[in-house]
Amino acid sequence: MSDSVRRLIGVLGGMGPMATIDFMAKVVALTPASCDQEHLPLIVHQVPQIPDRTRAIMAGSDAPLAPMLAGLRTLARAGAEFAVIPCNTAHHWYAQLSQLQQLPLLHIAEAVRQELIFRELHGKQVALMATRGTHLAGVYSGRLGPGFEPLLGGGQDVQQLVDVSIAAVKAGKLAQATHAAVEAADRLLSAGAEVLILGCTELPVALANTAIQSRCIDSTLALARLCVKEGMRHDTEARRLTLEH
Amino acid sequence: MSDSVRRLIGVLGGMGPMATIDFMAKVVALTPASCDQEHLPLIVHQVPQIPDRTRAIMAGSDAPLAPMLAGLRTLARAGAEFAVIPCNTAHHWYAQLSQLQQLPLLHIAEAVRQELIFRELHGKQVALMATRGTHLAGVYSGRLGPGFEPLLGGGQDVQQLVDVSIAAVKAGKLAQATHAAVEAADRLLSAGAEVLILGCTELPVALANTAIQSRCIDSTLALARLCVKEGMRHDTEARRLTLEH
Numbered sequence: 262m263s264d265s266v267r268r269l270i271g272v273l274g275g276m277g278p279m280a281t282i283d284f285m286a287k288v289v290a291l292t293p294a295s296c297d298q299e300h301l302p303l304i305v306h307q308v309p310q311i312p313d314r315t316r317a318i319m320a321g322s323d324a325p326l327a328p329m330l331a332g333l334r335t336l337a338r339a340g341a342e343f344a345v346i347p348c349n350t351a352h353h354w355y356a357q358l359s360q361l362q363q364l365p366l367l368h369i370a371e372a373v374r375q376e377l378i379f380r381e382l383h384g385k386q387v388a389l390m391a392t393r394g395t396h397l398a399g400v401y402s403g404r405l406g407p408g409f410e411p412l413l414g415g416g417q418d419v420q421q422l423v424d425v426s427i428a429a430v431k432a433g434k435l436a437q438a439t440h441a442a443v444e445a446a447d448r449l450l451s452a453g454a455e456v457l458i459l460g461c462t463e464l465p466v467a468l469a470n471t472a473i474q475s476r477c478i479d480s481t482l483a484l485a486r487l488c489v490k491e492g493m494r495h496d497t498e499a500r501r502l503t504l505e506h
Numbered sequence: 507m508s509d510s511v512r513r514l515i516g517v518l519g520g521m522g523p524m525a526t527i528d529f530m531a532k533v534v535a536l537t538p539a540s541c542d543q544e545h546l547p548l549i550v551h552q553v554p555q556i557p558d559r560t561r562a563i564m565a566g567s568d569a570p571l572a573p574m575l576a577g578l579r580t581l582a583r584a585g586a587e588f589a590v591i592p593c594n595t596a597h598h599w600y601a602q603l604s605q606l607q608q609l610p611l612l613h614i615a616e617a618v619r620q621e622l623i624f625r626e627l628h629g630k631q632v633a634l635m636a637t638r639g640t641h642l643a644g645v646y647s648g649r650l651g652p653g654f655e656p657l658l659g660g661g662q663d664v665q666q667l668v669d670v671s672i673a674a675v676k677a678g679k680l681a682q683a684t685h686a687a688v689e690a691a692d693r694l695l696s697a698g699a700e701v702l703i704l705g706c707t708e709l710p711v712a713l714a715n716t717a718i719q720s721r722c723i724d725s726t727l728a729l730a731r732l733c734v735k736e737g738m739r740h741d742t743e744a745r746r747l748t749l750e751h
Contacts, residue, residue, distance in 0.1 A: 269553070277542040278534045282527055285552065289523045295677045297522040297554040304580070305550035307530065308514070309542040335549075339580050432540045 271341025280462035315394030516586025521593035525707035560639030
């Protein structure tokens with residue numbers, strides 16, 4: 262190991278705060294390191310004052326875009342070489358975020374696509390657990406490959422449970438979050454889903470240490486795995502294959 | 507709540523990475539918030555390539571100083587209003603770090619002093635579990651008030667267990683870390699200590715979810731509590747009373 266192969270990773274976080282912390286813990290866990298100095302360097306913009314993403318999408322507003330751009334520019338000035346956003350809903354603005362500032366951005370749905378391949382889940386019936394904003398914006402639409410379409414999303418009752426769970430994580434009410442997420446997951450599995458994509462980074466926090474994790478693709482873990490891969494490589498040509506612009 | 511009362515907090519982290527994540531989780535847990543936007547904003551310099559602090563102290567070297575100063579300057583440029591360092595050993599350089607850059611710095615031993623008062627532990631026999639660097643540098647010397655001196659530190663056998671535990675957390679070997687830290691804590695309690703100061707931010711990670719936590723003052727939790735207090739106040743005069751320069 263030498264320092265030169267570890268690239269400084271920008272994390273546009275705070276959406277929400279616990280999800281960012283969960284992401285960072287997964288980066289550490291996935292990094293082969295025997296001492297501090299072998300871990301990956303991150304600059305983390307944990308500024309949760311960015312306006313609610315789902316509310317903006319539902320209202321047709323771009324209110325979160327400017328503060329997210331400002332955050333990415335701060336990360337670039339701090340020396341970040343590429344950036345990740347551990348929030349699925351924020352990826353509604355992925356194209357603009359990529360075009361309007363200089364840092365290359367990993368895409369969380371691309372990370373999930375790679376995780377589905379890594380876990381050899383081709384051909385399984387997948388369901389997407391996500392915010393209303395992520396569903397409405399189609400953050401995952403067309404990004405997982407033909408073997409994984411269409412995504413079963415569940416009805417309004419499932420969505421309400423998912424909404425409750427996500428809000429509870431953000432409010433620090435973990436028991437409530439877990440209860441609602443397990444109930445939503447059970448209903449999706451009963452309805453025929455074989456694999457659940459946790460397509461909101463609060464959901465892995467809600468479902469941590471539950472048995473249902475084994476049926477899930479964790480978008481936070483997927484993004485962390487891709488991030489570690491990108492953070493430890495320095496072959497520019499190969500990097501272009503996974504980084505999107 | 508309004509955004510204006512939340513000050514942007516700089517975190518000079520990465521020493522080590524899991525300790526920083528533990529610190530961030532404690533900040534989130536201690537912040538009264540019902541949604542993302544009510545949480546405290548942080549900029550986190552999670553760059554673990556800073557040279558080993560204990561090794562530098564033992565060798566009489568200031569090798570960690572320049573990269574720590576660079577990190578604090580990056581945090582200042584990113585807009586941080588004050589900073590914290592969730593690493594006890596790094597506080598050997600507290601005076602220089604305060605003098606050679608502009609950000610006011612909270613002191614982790616001052617946070618522990620306040621935590622001892624908060625927990626009403628005056629008069630108890632305290633023992634300090636810390637790195638050899640923290641002991642040698644006297645990071646806690648004279649900082650806890652007369653009621654808490656002298657600090658019982660344990661002998662070489664205890665220190666070896668503490669060293670093993672800290673290194674194991676940094677290497678991701680949590681079971682080993684827990685085993686060694688519990689053994690060290692048991693020996694200190696058997697030797698007459700009534701309260702154990704976890705004066706290295708890896709130790710609360712090692713002892714998470716163990717019964718021995720109830721006998722401990724967690725320096726990470728103490729720093730998080732002081733950080734939340736400082737992050738949510740905007741009375742400049744009152745702030746001067748707890749911020750040191």
